[in-house]
Amino acid sequence: AQSVSQHNHHVILSEAASLELGCNYSYGGTVNLFWYVQYPGQHLQLLLKYFSGDPLVKGIKGFEAEFIKSKFSFNLRKPSVQWSDTAEYFCAVILSGSARQLTFGSGTQLTVLP
Amino acid sequence: EAEVAQSPRYKITEKSQAVAFWCDPISGHATLYWYRQILGQGPELLVQFQDESVVDDSQLPKDRFSAERLKGVDSTLKIQPAELGDSAMYLCASSAEGEGYTFGSGTRLTVV
Numbered sequence: 091a092q093s094v095s096q097h098n099h100h101v102i103l104s105e106a107a108s109l110e111l112g113c114n115y116s117y118g119g120t121v122n123l124f125w126y127v128q129y130p131g132q133h134l135q136l137l138l139k140y141f142s143g144d145p146l147v148k149g150i151k152g153f154e155a156e157f158i159k160s161k162f163s164f165n166l167r168k169p170s171v172q173w174s175d176t177a178e179y180f181c182a183v184i185l186s187g188s189a190r191q192l193t194f195g196s197g198t199q200l201t202v203l204p
Numbered sequence: 205e206a207e208v209a210q211s212p213r214y215k216i217t218e219k220s221q222a223v224a225f226w227c228d229p230i231s232g233h234a235t236l237y238w239y240r241q242i243l244g245q246g247p248e249l250l251v252q253f254q255d256e257s258v259v260d261d262s263q264l265p266k267d268r269f270s271a272e273r274l275k276g277v278d279s280t281l282k283i284q285p286a287e288l289g290d291s292a293m294y295l296c297a298s299s300a301e302g303e304g305y306t307f308g309s310g311t312r313l314t315v316v
Contacts, residue, residue, distance in 0.1 A: 094246075124304055134247070134295070134307040180246050189259050190235060192297075192305055194246030 094183055096195035103171055104203050111166040111198050113155075113181030120186040123164040125155055128197075129177045137179075140164065151175070173204045206230040208308035210296050216314045222284035225311045228277070229298030235259075237305065238271055238281050239295040247295055253279060286315045 095114045103109060115121060125137040138149025145157040155166045164181060181195040209228040217223045229236045234255050239247035250269065252259040255276040264271065268287070273279040283290055293312050297305040 126307075133309040134297075136304045136306075139304045182246075189252060190299065191249055191252060191260065192237070192247075194248070196246050197244075 094181055094193055094195035096179075096181055096198050098198045099196070100199045100201070102201045102203065105173055106170050107202075109166070109168040109171045109175070109200070111179055111181075111200070113164045113166065113195060114162050115164070115181075115183045116162065117183070117185060122184040122186060123155070123157060124182040124184075124192070125149065125153070125164075125166050126180045126182060126194075127177045128180065134180070137166070171200075171202050173202045176200060176202045206306070208296055208298055208306050210294075210308035210311055212311055213309065214312050214314075216316060217286050219288055219315055220285040222282065223286050223313065224280055224282045225294050225296075225313075227279045227281070227296030227308060229279075229296070230300075230306055233298035233300050233306075234276070235299045236273060236279050237297045237299070238279070239297065241293040241295055241310070243292070250281070250294075283313075286313075288315050291315045 093116045097112050123140040126134045127137050128134050137153050138147045140147045140157045148154045153168050157164050178197045178199050180197045182192045211226050236253040238250040240250050241247040251261040251264045251271045253273045256273050271281045291314050293310045295310045296308045299305045
């Protein structure tokens with residue numbers, strides 16, 4: 091069964107620090123990859139997605155992610171975080187050719203200190 | 205920007221009572237999903253519809269949960285009877301081919 095692993099449960103950073111959140115998946119076939127963000131009290135919002143092509147994907151709010159197929163990874167990065175980036179971040183995958191079901195990781199809570 | 209509508213936003217119910225949640229997906233999105241998100245965890249798929257048909261309900265506890273999408277548009281998720289362990293956020297999402305999902309704001313259920 092496919093799974094998505096987010097190894098960091100809680101990350102605490104100061105403003106202006108650089109961010110990298112890890113995401114690994116366990117499936118040898120073709121995948122579509124996503125990062126979602128959930129701000130306190132709000133719904134899940136799509137940050138970025140990877141379907142094919144350039145493995146470096148740029149999303150909203152200055153976030154980017156790099157798909158490294160050999161490492162089964164899709165890590166999320168931001169060069170300089172802001173207090174407003176405090177939220178929970180979820181990595182998710184869809185297996186191409188499947189029923190297009192999103193499988194989520196357990197999430198990483200990011201706290202940015204002002 | 206088009207949204208997935210869900211109601212109610214919050215629901216408190218007593219154990220053993222029935223509860224229902226409603227979802228209206230983005231117009232034209234044939235695929236609709238119900239997810240359950242327990243506090244501190246990622247969302248888990250309960251049921252997936254393609255138009256009015258169930259594609260996957262393998263993770264739906266069918267002894268107490270039911271879901272329908274009779275006309276292939278809006279959908280209802282029901283729990284009867286509710287149990288304490290059902291307390292969670294229930295998320296609805298819709299999607300179209302080649303796109304990611306769009307999630308609704310969810311219904312936060314508390315069973316007391």
